[in-house]
Amino acid sequence: xxxxxxxxxxxxxxxxxxxxxxxxxxxxxxxxxxxxxxxxxxxxxxxxxxxxxxxxxxxxxxxxxxxxxxxxxxxxxxxxxxxxxxxxxxxxxxxxxxxxxxxxxxxxxxxxxxxxxxxxxxxxxxxxxxxxxxxxxxxxxxxxxxxxxxxxxxxxxxxxxxxxxxxxxxxxxxxxxxxxxxxxxxxxxxxxxxxxxxxxxxxxxxxxxxxxxxxxxxxxxxxxxxxxxxxxxxxxxxxxxxxxxxxxxxxxxxxxxxxxxxxxxxxxxxxxxxxxxxxxxxxxxxxxxxxxxxxxxxxxxxxxxxxxxxxxxxxxxxxxxxxxxxxxxxxxxxxxxxxxxxxxxxxxxxxxxxxxxxxxxxxxxxxxxxxxxxxxxxxxxxxxxxxxxxxxxxxxxxxxxxxxxxxxxxx
Amino acid sequence: xxxxxxxxxxxxxxxxxxxxxxxxxxxxxxxxxxxxxxxxxxxxxxxxxxxxxxxxxxxxxxxxxxxxxxxxxxxxxxxxxxxxxxxxxxx
Numbered sequence: 001x002x003x004x005x006x007x008x009x010x011x012x013x014x015x016x017x018x019x020x021x022x023x024x025x026x027x028x029x030x031x032x033x034x035x036x037x038x039x040x041x042x043x044x045x046x047x048x049x050x051x052x053x054x055x056x057x058x059x060x061x062x063x064x065x066x067x068x069x070x071x072x073x074x075x076x077x078x079x080x081x082x083x084x085x086x087x088x089x090x091x092x093x094x095x096x097x098x099x100x101x102x103x104x105x106x107x108x109x110x111x112x113x114x115x116x117x118x119x120x121x122x123x124x125x126x127x128x129x130x131x132x133x134x135x136x137x138x139x140x141x142x143x144x145x146x147x148x149x150x151x152x153x154x155x156x157x158x159x160x161x162x163x164x165x166x167x168x169x170x171x172x173x174x175x176x177x178x179x180x181x182x183x184x185x186x187x188x189x190x191x192x193x194x195x196x197x198x199x200x201x202x203x204x205x206x207x208x209x210x211x212x213x214x215x216x217x218x219x220x221x222x223x224x225x226x227x228x229x230x231x232x233x234x235x236x237x238x239x240x241x242x243x244x245x246x247x248x249x250x251x252x253x254x255x256x257x258x259x260x261x262x263x264x265x266x267x268x269x270x271x272x273x274x275x276x277x278x279x280x281x282x283x284x285x286x287x288x289x290x291x292x293x294x295x296x297x298x299x300x301x302x303x304x305x306x307x308x309x310x311x312x313x314x315x316x317x318x319x320x321x322x323x324x325x326x327x328x329x330x331x332x333x334x335x336x337x338x339x340x341x342x343x344x345x346x347x348x349x350x351x352x353x354x355x356x357x358x359x360x361x362x363x364x365x366x367x368x369x370x371x372x373x374x375x376x377x378x379x380x381x382x383x384x385x386x387x388x389x390x391x392x393x394x395x396x397x398x399x400x401x402x403x404x405x406x407x408x409x410x411x
Numbered sequence: 412x413x414x415x416x417x418x419x420x421x422x423x424x425x426x427x428x429x430x431x432x433x434x435x436x437x438x439x440x441x442x443x444x445x446x447x448x449x450x451x452x453x454x455x456x457x458x459x460x461x462x463x464x465x466x467x468x469x470x471x472x473x474x475x476x477x478x479x480x481x482x483x484x485x486x487x488x489x490x491x492x493x494x495x496x497x498x499x500x501x502x
Contacts, residue, residue, distance in 0.1 A: 067436070068432075068436035068437045069435065069436035069438050072434055072435055072464070131471055134467075135464040136460065138460070
């Protein structure tokens, strides 16, 4: 029990599907080795689009990981979600069948939905006619579909939901999961695995005006660099098993860490367009308060790392305001995956837990040093060994969403 | 495929299982090549949406209209084959 009377929640399972690694340990090894998953787009002919690079999850053979019955009815992103959720559940060693029938639920985040599937069926509709549209289009495109498919596959009947807050979603889903556990649910499978790397999704991404149009994979996404050229979209993310700490303790579960704090704020227009930082500062301070953690007790920050100069400046200003200039190591391993939308913050949170576990801060790839407008201690070049007890994860979603979460290793 | 089969006059059980596999997958605990003719679709792992998708594919590939009345009461592969083949013969 926490001092405020609410139950403690701990992460007992992690599953990852990322552009630079399928499976938690493969991803973590690639990240520490500085291997990037950003490469020329292969899944569709990108020659007619201004965006040529993407962080695609490579060599994912759905038939190997997903039951045959689910293959025809799922978008690529849902298949990746099912993979990561399955890994997280196995990793936790928690058997949902041993819980109350409503003892475990699913909380996901999504930015768009199964757009690749949806695009194909819309093309069928307009080129061939309604009878050529899959019956599964009824749900496969939908942004809540991952929650539903995961719930059905694992028989998780507890309170379940989906949030759509763009790239803040991974943390907002986690906050949602914690809320359900505080209301009495034993455990939640939570996270975001997102993407929509298809022309229909791309049309949405391009409308942000923030996308990087370069063709060199190692120069296209450079968060906090002086010459940051914009964002590269990617796909993937992570799932976590968040569990009532008493339950985890009872069954002797391995704990990655406690979700010690979470907060979300919203910047209304016109601040939202530049995400000026006031809302972000409030989100970070509230998450720290929630975790009863002073800024000086935070050992590392996993940044939102937009890769867009104005947004990067807003973030480093916010971090400077809370922690003081260079007051805490800051990193952006998403420099090796691209922006994963709702999956990005979930993967950052998983990465933060692995960093706490191994006492290693993964570095920000391809960025030699932060630009002059960024008074932050950016971890670059190679991973940095450190005694890590508390990590802060920061995430922003297009349109004004800010979220922050604090995870703590048992100290 | 739809062109090739548009003139076909009979749907065989092999045709049907092929369409079921490609349109809705195959439950790991079921062998569609086994004796399935009188098994309920539900017992073969096919829910109503899977059946809807299967029938839509037959309708496209064989160029026949299979309305709700044709499928009324169809619960097994044998009944579905009979319903489809009745419609094909009448076309």
